[in-house]
Amino acid sequence: MDMIFNIVVFPGLLYVLLWTVALFWFFRKFMAALHKRVGPSFNGPAGSLQTLFDLSKLLTKESITPKGVNPYLFSIMPLLAATIAMLPTALIPWTPNLTVVSSQYALLGLVVLIGIEPFLLFLTGFGSDNKYSFLGGIRILTQMISMETSFFLAALSPALLFGTMNLNSIVEQSTWMSFWILFPGFLLYFVALLGLLEQPPFNIPDAEQEIVYGFYTEYSGTNYFLLKLAEFAEFMAVFAGAATLFLGGFRGLFFDNYFCLFIKMILIAIFMMTIRASTPRITMKQMLNFSWSYLVPLSLLNLAWIMLAKIFILGGVA
Amino acid sequence: MEGDEILMQNIKNILSSYETEYIEDYKTVWIKTKLLKSGDLLEVAKALKENGLRTISTVSATDFLEENKIEMNYFFEDLLTKRNCWLKCDIPREIELCVIDSITPLFVGASWHEREVFSMFGVKFTNHPDLRPIIVSQDFYGKTPFRKDFDWDAHEADIVTNMNTIVDSFANEELENDKKLDPHGSEMILNWGPTHPASGPIRLKVHCDGEEVLGIDPDIGFVWRALEHLVTKKDFIGAIVAVERLCFMDNINSMVGYCQAVEEIAGVEITEFAKYMRVVLGEVARLSSHMMGMAGVYNALGLHTVMMWNMDMREFFLDFLESYSGARIATAAIEPGGVRYSLEPKMLEELQKALDKFDATKEDIRSIFVKNPTMKLRGAKIGIISADEVLDYALCGVVARASGVKTDIRIDEPYGAYANITMDYITQESGSAQDRMIQIFAEMEQSVDIIKQAKKHIEAKVASAEFDLTKDHMVKVPKKLPKGEAISRVEWARGEVLMHLVTAEKATSPYRLKLKAPSFNHTMMLNHLLEGKTLSDIPLIFGSLYICQGDLDR
Structure with missing residues (x-):
């Protein structure tokens, strides 16, 4: 019974849907404030029902399958992408008592599930039989290879510090001291996260001014809805991962529960949106150069720093 | 001011060595002249260019139906010393005789302007490197929409044929692209526009190899309102x-x-x-x-x-x-x-x-x-x-x-x-x-x-x-x-x-x-x-x- 609740309600399907609707609305409203606009304002209080209507509209629209593509591949990829993007929620410790799958390899599972997502999106682009989608697919693959290296290295630094891959015990062991030791790792994780989630300045794979919407170009209706759902579920997994690994997860200053985790996730989202509102896109070459010349070496240095800190600040090998 | 006058005088000296109807000052920074022989155009343009008038602002034609001539206007400019020359010459109006030397080999900036005059008035420019119609859609090819005797109503009446002409030519273009490009290679031709998020109503035919651009051919005229x-x-x-x-x-x-x-x-x-x-x-x-x-x-x-x-x-x-x-x-x-x-x-x-x-x-x-x-x-x-x-x-x-x-x-x-x-x-x-x-x-x-x-x-x-x-x-x-x-x-x-x-x-x-x-x-x-x-x-x-x-x- 618990299991069914977990899958259908929290932290499963309904929760992801609610998160998608709410975060979408928040992004639009927050971006509007930065843009000196109003944002959605007609439906519901402060336009909060607008995204719900938008998504329900997408669900009821026809999904057009272009001529000449494999219809099964074309339609199954969004479904697969959405499903895989939702899986990491099972591994995150949402509250002190709620982790659906508590495993000593949880961290590994998290990074792998986050890591294969771009590959699925690449396949959507590949299966669209469209020049722009194809270019978008190639770009997403290039970006994935160069950004995930540092993403993994940064995500593994807490495991190295605490000597465990169990997310629950990482949260439990975190202290103010460990927060500062992991802070460089957090920054690296955040930069790699921008690349992984295709956010500015790394929104290269779906750069609409260059290659229309990249892998999204041919998708419409329900399939587009599923891809958007996958994107926002991916946001959740990555934000929750960052909050859990580096910011002490559900632990708060005064009490420990879900809202502490939620606030941390929203703070990361706000930071991401602010960068989005003030930074233009860079080119593929600049991204590759940045990733391999700076980000990856820094991630390796970060590992060295964690080891040194563990020995000299926290006092010895566990 | 005196230096400017000397420079202006230089232009007049150049022009006076050719047969002209008149050479006169126009406003403060212009010299207006009319060549009697359109064959002199290339030489005059060359001399003007050597004298510093390197820029051609535009080439414009005027159709005089009653006098049975087309008057060409060339506006040469010197952006640095602010001396300009407005050069005119007449050419015959009959479509076969309506020919003049292209100045594009001397002034690259004239290229599209001459193409425009070609599309609108049917003036042929000899030695133009790329004399294709521009701005007008395919149904206007070979016609002369801006001439005074062009029958717009007759053209508009045949709207189905016009549309088919446009559609067919796009289909042909696609076929030709397929022939031109190696099906197993990575080269392709992207249509950057006219319904691209960043293009506006213009189509850039981008010939590219993966991410690298090999060449661009802009196709314009999607908002031509004449x-x-x-x-x-x-x-x-x-x-x-x-x-x-x-x-x-x-x-x-x-x-x-x-x-x-x-x-x-x-x-x-x-x-x-x-x-x-x-x-x-x-x-x-x-x-x-x-x-x-x-x-x-x-x-x-x-x-x-x-x-x-x-x-x-x-x-x-x-x-x-x-x-x-x-x-x-x-x-x-x-x-x-x-x-x-x-x-x-x-x-x-x-x-x-x-x-x-x-x-x-x-x-x-x-x-x-x-x-x-x-x-x-x-x-x-x-x-x-x-x-x-x-x-x-x-x-x-x-x-x-x-x-x-x-x-x-x-x-x-x-x-x-x-x-x-x-x-x-x-x-x-x-x-x-x-x-x-x-x-x-x-x-x-x-x-x-x-x-x-x-x-x-x-x-x-x-x-x-x-x-x-x-x-x-x-x-x-x-x-x-x-x-x-x-x-x-x-x-x-x-x-x-x-x-x-x-x-x-x-x-x-x-x-x-x-x-x-x-x-x-x-x-x-x-x-x-x-x-x-x-x-x-x-x-x-x-x-x-x-x-x-x-x-x-x-």
Whole structure:
């Protein structure tokens, strides 16, 4: 019974849907404030029902399958992408008592599930039989290879510090001291996260001014809805991962529960949106150069720093 | 001044060694001449080029049905020493004999202008490297839409055939592309537009190998409204609504250019108040265009914040235009004889609000967006246009000044009240995409400064009762104009707009109006700038050239 609740309600399907609707609305409203606009304002209080209507509209629209593509591949990829993007929620410790799958390899599972997502999106682009989608697919693959290296290295630094891959015990062991030791790792994780989630300045794979919407170009209706759902579920997994690994997860200053985790996730989202509102896109070459010349070496240095800190600040090998 | 006269005399000396009908001074910076033999054209052009007139502003044809001739007009310019030469020559009108030497081998900037004359008038240019039709759609190929005897009604009546022609030619083009490209290779031809998120109504045929651009062939004309033909169907006042649609973002200055030409033929001098109002309105329109133009550079990089912030300011300036003319965008506020409406003091209050808003916001925009480090990373080394290329391709306005060329019609050939305004050339050094964005912002500040000067002057003159706001704005221009022709140049938001107006005897509508607009030359540059670059550079360079399809296609 618990299991069914977990899958259908929290932290499963309904929760992801609610998160998608709410975060979408928040992004639009927050971006509007930065843009000196109003944002959605007609439906519901402060336009909060607008995204719900938008998504329900997408669900009821026809999904057009272009001529000449494999219809099964074309339609199954969004479904697969959405499903895989939702899986990491099972591994995150949402509250002190709620982790659906508590495993000593949880961290590994998290990074792998986050890591294969771009590959699925690449396949959507590949299966669209469209020049722009194809270019978008190639770009997403290039970006994935160069950004995930540092993403993994940064995500593994807490495991190295605490000597465990169990997310629950990482949260439990975190202290103010460990927060500062992991802070460089957090920054690296955040930069790699921008690349992984295709956010500015790394929104290269779906750069609409260059290659229309990249892998999204041919998708419409329900399939587009599923891809958007996958994107926002991916946001959740990555934000929750960052909050859990580096910011002490559900632990708060005064009490420990879900809202502490939620606030941390929203703070990361706000930071991401602010960068989005003030930074233009860079080119593929600049991204590759940045990733391999700076980000990856820094991630390796970060590992060295964690080891040194563990020995000299926290006092010895566990 | 003496040095200038010697330089002008040089041009006259060159021209006098050929057979000409006349050589005369025209306005302050022009020499007007007519060659008797069209065969001399190439030699004259070569001599002029050697004398420093390296830039060809435009090539324009006028069809004289009764005299059975086509008159070619060449406008040679020297952007550096401000000497210009207006060269005319006649060629026969019969389609087989309607041939003249192409000057494109000497002046690359003439290429598209000659193609345009070829498409519209059927004039063939010998030795033109790439004489394909431009602007017109495929159903006009081989026809001569701008000739006086072209039957538009007959053409429109056959609409199904016309559409099939267009559809078939696109299908053929696709087939030819398939033949040309290796099916197993990575080369492809991308249609960047006309329904692309960043293109606007233009189609760039991008031949690329993966991300690398091998060549670009712009296909323009998707918003061709045949404005030059349209004005000949309207009276002199009705024509302003066609002229202002050159591009609605800066509609005032294009109307100013047209009205000046009409006033010159009518021999009317407008009041000082109207001159100052043209400056104020023109600079407000320039600002509203520049705000979109600066945003365009950033939009090309996926950052829309600048556009929103600029729109926020722009609304205040549009409020002023609305209070003055009743319309925010297509104002139709300039008329031959002055400005259309009288001014009320509360309109100046609206203007003051807009100026205050700009002053309050500009430092934020400067610190976040003009000095943006990521923009520097993207734009500082890309899309570089050298000063030589500016002269060769006849670039103008923001693009020319960003490359360090000191050209600005407001100073070179002052019109309206600009002679009384204190202003200086604003230039950047390297001519990169980033420099053009910075240049647009710098010119916004300059415009605000000009508006403040003009506003102060108007207010002072109103206080001393020298301007009568209720009736000074217009002087009467006769409905019927004598036979004549005039050219008028204005510094439009995007650069030089040259209007060549021809009227017939007792005319109630223009006989021919040539609109030379800057985006045409700027788009001509695209292949040159983008060859060998990557797909990511297309929107940035395209956006930074400040192209508007309205004045590209006309």
